[in-house]
Amino acid sequence: MEKLFKTIEGFRDYVLDLETNMTNKPAISPLSGGKGEYEKSVYIESELKKLKFDELFRIDAPDATAEKGIRPNIIAKYYGEDKSKTLWFMMHMDVVPEGDISLWKTKPFELTLDADKDTIYGRGVEDNQQAIAAAMACARAIMESGKRPPVNMGLMILADEEVGSDKGLIYLVNNNKELFGKGDSFIVQDSGSPEGNEVEIAEKSLLWLQLTTTGKQAHGSMPNTGNNAFYAASHLAIRLSDGLRAKFNKQDTLFNPPVSTFEPTKKEANVPNVNTVPGVDVFCMDCRLLPSYKAEDFEAEVKRIIKTVEDDFKVSIEFEYLQKLTSKATPIDAELVKAYSEGIEKVNNVKAKIIGIGGGTFAAHIRNMDMPAVVGGKIYGMPHVPNEKASLKFILDDAKLLAYTLMNFK
Ligand SMILES: [Zn+2]
Structure with a gap:
């Protein structure tokens, strides 16, 4: 490991070069006014070709609104001693738009290296190019060492994460099931903290x-x-908020807050004038259920409460899901969690902290296929804001963490 870490530490200029060339190819979703990931994918693929992957190919999701009519997903594999299992590093190429340009101190799509020679600025440098650069540095170091990892190393560099995942991960899950092996595990470096301690x-x-x-x-x-x-x-x-909170009241300290949440949020306008009794009313609720509960049980309770209001007030009530993403948890004793937590302690010199979050990441799709996934990273944690920044040192630390987890994976 020490030798691998040394090699990775020598890749500062390599990751700076990768970040520079990715930043000047804005991969913005057509839904956000961009042209998609094509140009960026061509660059990344050309860089991957310089390494010694055993498999390297692209799966293009059709999208007439994007450049070349496609949303490209890149898959690369380097075989391990046991070829039946793959530890995947899953990343996304797309970035969000720059937002209010007047708030940027540098050009968003031109990487700027700070005077400290470590901090880099630009849209995408952290979210999610840091992960792409780290995975490539990890791959290059392992390949140069001449050693094969215990299991396959896989890179899944995807399109379309920022605006749903229909042309990215969901497309692959629906159309390319052969990619996902039974014993596969996933690392998603797309969240985290400057300490790099979160799992x-x-x-x-x-x-x-x-x-x-x-x-x-x-x-x-x-x-x-x-x-x-x-x-x-x-x-x-009131009946939904109080009723759901009372029924689904388990606590799980993995999460902050440690409970399921049920919040009335958006309220649509009804009548435009004060002296009309409204005949129709529309409002929304943001509900987040601990993964130990079943979505079916939630729905049954929602229906039961709706019925009480219909009966008491002689109205009719319809409900629909504006979003429904259920998620299983990765078992805390999974081999992946163990190896990754150990890696954190080795590389970042901190105690690994196992956590749950409020929901809505693309790791949910992996966990729902009963494959373990961890999300983490050593990042400033400022995605989507003006003056997005990353640290070259953090990127190399993430590369070491990936290398440690892979080389110690059983
Ligand atoms: Zn991201």
Whole structure:
């Protein structure tokens, strides 16, 4: 390991060069006004070709709105002693737009190296180019050492993470099942802290509800001739929040907050004037369920509570999911969690902290296939903001962590 770490420490200029060339190829989703990942993928693939991968290919998801009509996903594999299992490093190429340009001190799509010779600025340098550069530095070091890892090393460099994952991970899960082997594990360096101590193994299920209550519109002076949908919906909001909190009340200290959350959030406008009793009311709830609960049980309780409001107020209520991403947890005793936590202690000199988060990352799709996934990274933690920055040292530390986890994986 010490020799591998030394090699990686010599790759500062390599990762700086990779970051520089990725930053000047903005891979923004067409849904956010960009042209997609094509140009960036061509560059990354050309760099991967210089390394000694045993397999290197692209899976293009069709997208007529993107450059060349595709959203490219790059797959690279370097065989291990045991070829039946792969430890995947999963990353994404797309970046979010620069936002308000006046808030940037440097050009967002031109990498700037700080006077400290370590901090780099530019859109994407952290999210998620840091992970791509770290994975390539790790791969190059292992290949140059002449040693094969115990299991295959896989790089999955994906399109479309920032705006859903339909043309990226979800496309592969639906169309290329052969990529995902039974014994495979995944590391996603797309979150974390400057200490680099976090090991995220679980997330809450994300359940966004839209509730439409229908009563009968009437003049404000004659409410008895109508049925106030807003009045009934107000009871619905309270009964759902209180009822769901009471029923799904388990605590899990992996998470902050340690409970499932059920919040009435968005409220749509109903009538434009004060003297009309609204006949229709629409509001939304952001619900996040601990992964130990089943989404079916949540839905059954929502339906039961809806029925009580319908009966008591003689309204009809429909609900739909604006988003539904359920997630299983990665077992805390998974080999991956062990090796990765050990790596953190070796490389970053801190105690690994196992955590769960509020939900909505693409690791959920992996965990739902019953494959372990950890999310982490040594980052400033400032994605999507102006003056996004990363540290060359952090990138090399992440590369060491990947190398440690892979070489000690059973
Ligand atoms: Zn990201």
